[in-house]
Amino acid sequence: GQQLNQSPQSMFIQEGEDVSMNCTSSSIFNTWLWYKQDPGEGPVLLIALYKAGELTSNGRLTAQFGITRKDSFLNISASIPSDVGIYFCAGLRSGGSYIPTFGRGTSLIVHP
């Protein structure tokens, strides 16, 4: 079964607020990925993290690869209505099949 705990499960915020979500695991990952899924569409890759402690930004999004390699965080600053969607984290271990393990997602709703 899935090994990633993603929280919170859902968020209801006002436009302009900052958002934080995270993923934790009981085992180590070598790569963390963050995806966004718009309603009715497939997930789209937002940020990829490859080194422990790495902090990477993509516009208003910032993600961090936890030092312990067992967690990752995604922050969205100054949210806007188009940020609505489901955000997924995914972890990969090097070697083997390179198949990502996905979290269950954080559903974000932004009120104008």
Added chain:
Amino acid sequence: NAGVTQTPKFQVLKTGQSMTLQCAQDMNHEYMSWYRQDPGMGLRLIHYSVGAGITDQGEVPNGYNVSRSTTEDFPLRLLSAAPSQTSVYFCASRGSPSLYNYGYTFGSGTRLTVV
């Protein structure tokens, strides 16, 4: 535009019917996977392939078959549809693992209802 193409976008089946969900990618990606998405369950891996002629089971393979005769195509077959297979199905692909290249590209999904 290059990417992952899934057909059909919507499908209604009767219990016991069989069908094939199509997935094609034009990026020459070696790795392809099928996921199902159910409310509150995230993305669960059904089957995956690391190259033509090579497939393996994921987390929830029962009731599904796959084959990979070409690099481009990775069809998912439902052998005898059951209401529990009502879900949104996503196909995804990626190139060979290399430094800084681990993200999968997803199709837009097939929404399947089994009645």
